[in-house]
Amino acid sequence: MKIDATQLEDLALGSVFLATGGGGDPHVPLLIAKQVLSKLGPVNVIAPENLDDDALVVAIGGVGAPTVSLELLPSVDDAARTLEAFEQQVGRKVDAVASFEIGGGNSLIPLVAAAGQGVPVIDGDGMGRALPEAQMMSYAIAGVKPTPAVAYDYAGNITAFSTKSTDVYERHIRSLAMVSGGMITTAEHPMSGKELKNSVIPGTLSFSIELGRTLRENRGCSDELLAPLQAVFENSIYGECRNLFTGKVTDKATRITGGYDVGEATIEPFDGNGPALNISIKNEYLLATLDGSVIASVPDLIIIVDYETSMPINAERLRYGQRVAVFAVGCPNFYRSAKALKVVGPRCFGFELDYVPLEEV
Amino acid sequence: MKIDATQLEDLALGSVFLATGGGGDPHVPLLIAKQVLSKLGPVNVIAPENLDDDALVVAIGGVGAPTVSLELLPSVDDAARTLEAFEQQVGRKVDAVASFEIGGGNSLIPLVAAAGQGVPVIDGDGMGRALPEAQMMSYAIAGVKPTPAVAYDYAGNITAFSTKSTDVYERHIRSLAMVSGGMITTAEHPMSGKELKNSVIPGTLSFSIELGRTLRENRGCSDELLAPLQAVFENSIYGECRNLFTGKVTDKATRITGGYDVGEATIEPFDGNGPALNISIKNEYLLATLDGSVIASVPDLIIIVDYETSMPINAERLRYGQRVAVFAVGCPNFYRSAKALKVVGPRCFGFELDYVPLEEV
Numbered sequence: 060m061k062i063d064a065t066q067l068e069d070l071a072l073g074s075v076f077l078a079t080g081g082g083g084d085p086h087v088p089l090l091i092a093k094q095v096l097s098k099l100g101p102v103n104v105i106a107p108e109n110l111d112d113d114a115l116v117v118a119i120g121g122v123g124a125p126t127v128s129l130e131l132l133p134s135v136d137d138a139a140r141t142l143e144a145f146e147q148q149v150g151r152k153v154d155a156v157a158s159f160e161i162g163g164g165n166s167l168i169p170l171v172a173a174a175g176q177g178v179p180v181i182d183g184d185g186m187g188r189a190l191p192e193a194q195m196m197s198y199a200i201a202g203v204k205p206t207p208a209v210a211y212d213y214a215g216n217i218t219a220f221s222t223k224s225t226d227v228y229e230r231h232i233r234s235l236a237m238v239s240g241g242m243i244t245t246a247e248h249p250m251s252g253k254e255l256k257n258s259v260i261p262g263t264l265s266f267s268i269e270l271g272r273t274l275r276e277n278r279g280c281s282d283e284l285l286a287p288l289q290a291v292f293e294n295s296i297y298g299e300c301r302n303l304f305t306g307k308v309t310d311k312a313t314r315i316t317g318g319y320d321v322g323e324a325t326i327e328p329f330d331g332n333g334p335a336l337n338i339s340i341k342n343e344y345l346l347a348t349l350d351g352s353v354i355a356s357v358p359d360l361i362i363i364v365d366y367e368t369s370m371p372i373n374a375e376r377l378r379y380g381q382r383v384a385v386f387a388v389g390c391p392n393f394y395r396s397a398k399a400l401k402v403v404g405p406r407c408f409g410f411e412l413d414y415v416p417l418e419e420v
Numbered sequence: 421m422k423i424d425a426t427q428l429e430d431l432a433l434g435s436v437f438l439a440t441g442g443g444g445d446p447h448v449p450l451l452i453a454k455q456v457l458s459k460l461g462p463v464n465v466i467a468p469e470n471l472d473d474d475a476l477v478v479a480i481g482g483v484g485a486p487t488v489s490l491e492l493l494p495s496v497d498d499a500a501r502t503l504e505a506f507e508q509q510v511g512r513k514v515d516a517v518a519s520f521e522i523g524g525g526n527s528l529i530p531l532v533a534a535a536g537q538g539v540p541v542i543d544g545d546g547m548g549r550a551l552p553e554a555q556m557m558s559y560a561i562a563g564v565k566p567t568p569a570v571a572y573d574y575a576g577n578i579t580a581f582s583t584k585s586t587d588v589y590e591r592h593i594r595s596l597a598m599v600s601g602g603m604i605t606t607a608e609h610p611m612s613g614k615e616l617k618n619s620v621i622p623g624t625l626s627f628s629i630e631l632g633r634t635l636r637e638n639r640g641c642s643d644e645l646l647a648p649l650q651a652v653f654e655n656s657i658y659g660e661c662r663n664l665f666t667g668k669v670t671d672k673a674t675r676i677t678g679g680y681d682v683g684e685a686t687i688e689p690f691d692g693n694g695p696a697l698n699i700s701i702k703n704e705y706l707l708a709t710l711d712g713s714v715i716a717s718v719p720d721l722i723i724i725v726d727y728e729t730s731m732p733i734n735a736e737r738l739r740y741g742q743r744v745a746v747f748a749v750g751c752p753n754f755y756r757s758a759k760a761l762k763v764v765g766p767r768c769f770g771f772e773l774d775y776v777p778l779e780e781v
Binding site: 144148214215216217218219220221222223227230231233234235237238239 | 583592
């Protein structure tokens, strides 16, 4: 399978849905990916099972506060230069690159790096969605070490890391992102083909294109969106898809704290009758609470789409007065293990509650 | 010339004086240096002029808030492991190590690294005193690039930097120190022997030992200290030595802000009559103000010693009620050039005034 420039719109659209509000706005990464793939040709996509066990794979993407990606625009070279710096640091070429997260702009960055350096990209990612911290990646949860890793900033400064734990690594890259304008590109979690197969959320790159096509073909009022969404999720690694709520954004406030966008949004029914839905945000939409009851929570996916167009809305673009529909999708099973929930459950984001799978709410 | 374990007490004592309140408490570095030099033998000291022009020299020392060095104790291996990581990063052995700053614990760290890795240490440093930021080093002022550089933290995490400017490098290491417990060891500003000769403040390692011996031989009331101090500074690269004030600390407050110890101290005359001396602190004692007039300012040296014992007191050990004497010493000429004052003058620390050399006050 190959991905060419014509598939990128669908990929970006699907990835914004899977980003659950975070992951960084894909607009500029999309422009960059189109330009690079138009110039350099399509990128080879490898299914994880077709990768050699002793291949060297590295995950690549942007790290920082998504809000910043609207202002500190990535450059066309960032991804390839990051990969190049990584290869120089470890003294060998990589055999493939993989996504941190299929959600948002980070679905596109590996394609740009892959095209620039002439390597294939893995059909799969490290989250199946978007999540804000490195230790929340499936690679890390499955035991892949985060370093040797390399960070590259807007000015071409290069930082190489060799850390003893993912927690420390996360702290280091987060602080570097904060003093580098809020956003850096990193190549990290290098792994063998065998390690990748044991840790990747598989098939999400091709799935995101399929999801994007579904969204494109179903533009219009989101009252009509649930059936086609359910059809596309039914035969996927994801769980049930539900329409949680429809209404108008009456309040939304986030601030950048510790390198994250943190805040809340309130959505009231169109007619003003009945309880409001509250959405808790830390880069991503993490918790949907109705009338005091949690009706969906991380790591399940919570998605907000524009009511009139069915287009997903990122947290940094969510505004007072928008008419929206809120969907939830069960996360891949990988994230429902006790080991995974220890690093991505609601408590990891400061919420005093246990995860209840969407299907059991 | 060689430095052995028996000279370290004098070196540490001289370096606390030259640290002008900052530089990190040398107590634990002294214990470490004694242990390492007793075990591995004396360290060769090379005068800058005897170094080959094409030798590779790297500066090594601690970066962080001095207050932290009282709590997050360095380990005996940190310096040698940092140097080793640097050599691995650049792919070659260094020919000598140099000090960031002769002031405080950073006078001893290069000796520990040198003994551990079997290389000589340069008789000289990059400040002639202590100063809080990387771009204030004579190496940087003379145009030596800060990277490739390597940082090593208390847990053995290694970070390698390749930055385009010293300002960016300073921001990166400062933020790394802050998320690494407040203190890291770095090997940085690699330079050729030729570059070192053009940028080093020469002879300060041997001078610090001589100054320390003078202080040791003149323990006791600081009323007797000025004459021997003037004798030792007279034939040095430093300027005039003055006794600015004698009195009691009546107020002292510092807080850790942005990785620095920032604050003020007030010293009143013993009899309470006459104006108080105010000392402004950012890691180091930067400004001495009497009755609204600045009577000494950075980059000239301001030193506070215990009145009864003449022992220098670091800013993190300065306390309410201490009886002290305040001295000032003209800085080396290197720091009086327009180029140097642009990065170390009072305005660089937020004070709205121009530098006036001590001799002209």
